[in-house]
Amino acid sequence: MSDLLTVSHVTKRFGGLDAVSDVSLHVAKGEIVALIGPNGAGKTTLFNMLTGVIQPTSGEITFAGTAVPGKKPATVAKLGIARTFQNIRLFAQLSVRDNLQAAMTHRYVEHFVPIVLRLPSFYRQEQVATEWTDQLLTAFDLTDVADMDAGNLPYGTQRRVEIARAVATAPEMIFLDEPAAGMNPEETAALRTLIQRLQSEFHLTVGLIEHDMTLVMSLAERIYVLDHGKLIGSGTPAEIQQDSAVVAAYLGGGVHA
Numbered sequence: 001m002s003d004l005l006t007v008s009h010v011t012k013r014f015g016g017l018d019a020v021s022d023v024s025l026h027v028a029k030g031e032i033v034a035l036i037g038p039n040g041a042g043k044t045t046l047f048n049m050l051t052g053v054i055q056p057t058s059g060e061i062t063f064a065g066t067a068v069p070g071k072k073p074a075t076v077a078k079l080g081i082a083r084t085f086q087n088i089r090l091f092a093q094l095s096v097r098d099n100l101q102a103a104m105t106h107r108y109v110e111h112f113v114p115i116v117l118r119l120p121s122f123y124r125q126e127q128v129a130t131e132w133t134d135q136l137l138t139a140f141d142l143t144d145v146a147d148m149d150a151g152n153l154p155y156g157t158q159r160r161v162e163i164a165r166a167v168a169t170a171p172e173m174i175f176l177d178e179p180a181a182g183m184n185p186e187e188t189a190a191l192r193t194l195i196q197r198l199q200s201e202f203h204l205t206v207g208l209i210e211h212d213m214t215l216v217m218s219l220a221e222r223i224y225v226l227d228h229g230k231l232i233g234s235g236t237p238a239e240i241q242q243d244s245a246v247v248a249a250y251l252g253g254g255v256h257a
């Protein structure tokens, strides 16, 4: 498989602190890759650099052959990168349907509009957006709550809306920042299935930050481990669980895959 994302010697310095220090990694198209490590290890800082939210102090990031540093988040999104946040960021007073439609970007329109060729441009866009929204509502089991305000939904459902909204932008890669945080075991089990479907049905590449090691070990094909900004290990879940440096820094004895 060819690499979709390449990170080369990336560092982010905040004042005197190297929050991310000389990190290199790669993600192949279609993979589910997890980034794990203790609190403050630099995981979200790295995600923020991959999505254009902050700029690296040094190093290179390439997505589908295009350099990411120097681009704003909206421009990075058009390259085909979507993300969710640790703290859910939905439009709480908009319906689920409107949250999805609000996410339909130019990239999406450019991607799908040619499918419906016979209508004038405005109606073409409207029709494609409505059809795509209906498909997403069905795929993410949100049809029953489509007209409810997003902010009134249970936590696990809001997470699902957030992921659906990211998928609505028609990305190639989706970054999920602690999607299982605050979920109960049933919600986490449903999340596992959902992330697997992102890969199998939506053909997305998935980058995952997560502290729930049972979820990580059962989902990720490869794992990178950060500690104090540095990459201290990488490999398959089986390899990571036997890596003494990773066990000492983060895993301890508490993983049951």
Ligand SMILES: Nc1ncnc2c1ncn2[C@@H]1O[C@H](COP(=O)(O)OP(=O)(O)OP(=O)(O)O)[C@@H](O)[C@H]1O
Pocket (backbone or CB within 6 Å): 014, 017, 019, 037, 038, 039, 040, 041, 042, 043, 044, 045, 046
């Ligand atoms: N904007 C900022 N200014 C200064 N320091 C920052 C900034 N953002 C993050 N940091 C620091 O960088 C380090 C890495 O933080 P980061 O949030 O990336 O860690 P994390 O691995 O995502 O942690 P967690 O698992 O708790 O979310 C921390 O020491 C944090 O305090």
